[in-house]
Amino acid sequence: MGTERRAPLDRRRVADTALKLLNEVGLDGLTLRAIARELDVKAPALYWHFKDKRALLDEMATEMYRRMVAGAALDPDDTWRERLLKANRGLRAALLGYRDGAKVFSGSRFTGAEHAEQLEDTLRLFTAAGFSLAQAVRAFTTAYLFTLGFVTEEQGAQPLPDEHREGFDLVAERARRLDAYPLTAAAGTELFTDYDRHFEEGLALVIAGIGARYGLD
Template sequence: MSTERRAPLDRRRVADTALKLLNEVGLEGLTLRAIAKELDVKAPALYWHFKDKQALLDEMATEMYRRMVAGTPLGPDDSWRERLLKANRGLRSALLGYRDGAKVFSGSRFTGLEHAEQMEDTLRLFTAAGFTLAQAVRATSTTYLFTLGFVTEEQGVQPLPGERREGYDVEERARLMADFPLSAAAGAEIFDDYDRHFEEGLALVVAGIGMRYGIP
């Protein structure tokens, strides 16, 4: 009989296992039963920690956020533009680390207050730069929504870096749309080189915020 003791089952261990499994099966295949099997427990054991799948997704998003913050150093001397660029690059990088990462993050509710510290710091930075609180909220939420939407579409084509879904061959698309030459040529600008397109899009949003509120 083995005397090896397993780590106690807690919310963080379940979320960590779920995130690992997510890369294998995607959001649709991520069931409480599958997670329980991975943990070598019965599914009802998970309901002591999570009342349903959405509660688990909330904890998974929170754990993703913890890891994102740990990997995205934000400096106290950042300008508001630098803060937006750093934070959203970090967010995209974190979401791309998981299959369907953007879908898991979207609409989830953080289970703790870890996000409040970074949010408070960012809002303080923005208001010190001349934004009203309402403008600061609008600026940060708009760039966040851009990044979340961008990665959602990106992962619809490339679920994980280096992996591409069937049906997104740019040359085949151009052949099928030969009667619409501009639309055909646009395929490479839509479905390829996501790193460059993200940076261009984020720069457009940040420049627009500065122009809208007249803050350099």
């Protein structure tokens, strides 16, 4: 009989295993039963730590956030514009690191307080720049929601199972089906290619709009 001892089962270990499994099966295939099998325990053991899948997703999102901010100190010399750029570029990169990462993050409630330290610093920076607290919250959340929505669509724009074949071109196929609508057909190149450029341009639009709305440089 082997004497190797397994690590104790706790919330962090379950969330870590769930995030690894997420990249293999996606959010739809991620079940408590599958996670338990990966951990070599019975499914009921997980209910000591998470009452349901939603609670597990909250912990997974929290762990994603912990990893995102680990070692990434905020720059006290940032302008509010620089802070929004850095925060949302970092968020997008973190979400893209996981299959269906944006779906996991969306609507989740953090189980720790790590986010509060970062948000407190950001709100302090914004209010010092001339935002009211309400304006600072609106500016921060608007940019955040743009990024979350962008990555959700970016990760969702994947070929369907029957489209995984050699030579398949999603944009060209879309244009063929929509040839009666030439502008819409041509827009496919803008919609489904060069996501990095589109994200940067969209985020710049959001930040410019915030500055114009509140009259702040």
